[in-house]
Amino acid sequence: DAGITQSPRHKVTETGTPVTLRCHQTENHRYMYWYRQDPGHGLRLIHYSYGVKDTDKGEVSDGYSVSRSKTEDFLLTLESATSSQTSVYFCATTEGEKLFFGSGTQLSVL
Amino acid sequence: ELKVEQNPLFLSMQEGKNYTIYCNYSTTSDRLYWYRQDPGKSLESLFVLLSNGAVKQEGRLMASLDTKARLSTLHITAAVHDLSATYFCAVGAAGNKLTFGGGTRVLVKP
Structure with a gap:
């Protein structure tokens, strides 16, 4: 599992509230990613990071921001959560040619 | 914009028979991944295919890549219940x- 821990595992929040999801890795991997998974869409890339303080947008970045102040932590923030952001969020890191995923965070925005 | 299409979306298999899943993509790429996901779980890496003509096999699963046709296949041999995912x-x-x-x-x- 490339030493990836996501927190929280489940969260229920209300529309308009800020939410931060955390991804922690223990393997000192340079690249980290946030994906969301929705039925019929597979996984879609939200943001990614290629080093401390180096981040870039993916294909579905609107409404999300990220920060990476330490190699081991990659934070995903929903500044003002909307119902369309109800989803399962996966963090991933790269080890060699492979991409390994965390266990996911189920987020429900009511 | 890169598009990736899989078919079929759903495959009902009989134990002991062979089946194929197809993956078509729209622009040139040098790597193709296959993952498995069980309900409520994370994604498990199955194969990484890195060159035209690459073929990898693990147990009853075999993946191949044709970069000229922009096509990868995942072949399942003699399906068993444990492959449901x-x-x-x-x-x-x-x-x-x-x-x-x-x-x-x-x-x-x-």
Whole structure:
């Protein structure tokens, strides 16, 4: 599992509230990613990071921001959560040619 | 924009028979991934295919890549119940950013 821990595992929040999801890795991997998974869409890339303080947008970045102040932590923030952001969020890191995923965070925005 | 299409979306299999899942993608790429996901779980890496003509096999699963046709196949030999899951292909770009297909849900019946 490339030493990836996501927190929280489940969260229920209300529309308009800020939410931060955390991804922690223990393997000192340079690249980290946030994906969301929705039925019929597979996984879609939200943001990614290629080093401390180096981040870039993916294909579905609107409404999300990220920060990476330490190699081991990659934070995903929903500044003002909307119902369309109800989803399962996966963090991933790269080890060699492979991409390994965390266990996911189920987020429900009511 | 890279598009990745899998078919079929759903595959009902009989134990002991052979089946194939297809993954087509729209632009040139040098790497193709296959993942397995069980309900409520994370994604498990199955194969990484890195060159035209690459073929990899693990147990009853075999994946191949034709970069000229922009096609990868995942072949299942003599299906067994344990192979019931959702299978995703993903096409890689620079920085290991992946674009996923929509997934193929596989159900193996006795």
